[in-house]
Amino acid sequence: MxxxxxxxxxxxxxxxxxxxxxxxxxxxxxxxxxxxxxxxVEIRGIDLDCLDIISRHGPLSPTALARRxxxxxxTVTGILDRLQRGGWVVRERDPHASDRRAVAVRALPDRxxxxxxxxxxxxxxxxxxxADYTDAELELIAGFVRRTTEAGNHAVEELNP
Numbered sequence: 295m296x297x298x299x300x301x302x303x304x305x306x307x308x309x310x311x312x313x314x315x316x317x318x319x320x321x322x323x324x325x326x327x328x329x330x331x332x333x334x335v336e337i338r339g340i341d342l343d344c345l346d347i348i349s350r351h352g353p354l355s356p357t358a359l360a361r362r363x364x365x366x367x368x369t370v371t372g373i374l375d376r377l378q379r380g381g382w383v384v385r386e387r388d389p390h391a392s393d394r395r396a397v398a399v400r401a402l403p404d405r406x407x408x409x410x411x412x413x414x415x416x417x418x419x420x421x422x423x424x425a426d427y428t429d430a431e432l433e434l435i436a437g438f439v440r441r442t443t444e445a446g447n448h449a450v451e452e453l454n455p
Contacts, residue, residue: 331412344373353398
């Protein structure tokens with residue numbers, strides 16, 4: 295039975311710390327990118343975040359959006375008002391809801407091109423980076439990122455029960 299030496303433990307801790315620091319730096323860089331994109335299209339950062347959620351998971355009810363974004367429903371109402379005025383989303387009656395007043399929010403695809411072009415530089419660089427990895431390595435990285443995202447979701451749930 296082999297046990298890890300104290301040097302192995304320290305080396306592992308250094309690697310784990312390096313991963314955590316890199317994730318923090320990535321978070322900062324993505325936040326900066328999103329800040330710049332939101333400034334280019336003249337919407338607030340939180341509005342851009344909600345638009346992204348709607349685009350990826352919609353159509354959504356305002357309540358479902360509030361839950362996914364971790365926001366108060368009244369805050370989401372203001373965000374949706376701004377996004378609708380800007381031509382980013384539309385509110386439609388939800389045909390699947392039992393309540394006739396229920397609405398679903400859907401992103402308007404004709405505005406998506408503006409956002410895609412602003413993120414195209416980052417997407418191109420990610421394509422170049424991914425090209426350097428094997429399929430097996432990309433599967434490992436995708437799994438790590440997915441598990442890291444799940445850990446972040448869990449941390450948010452702990453802070454906002």
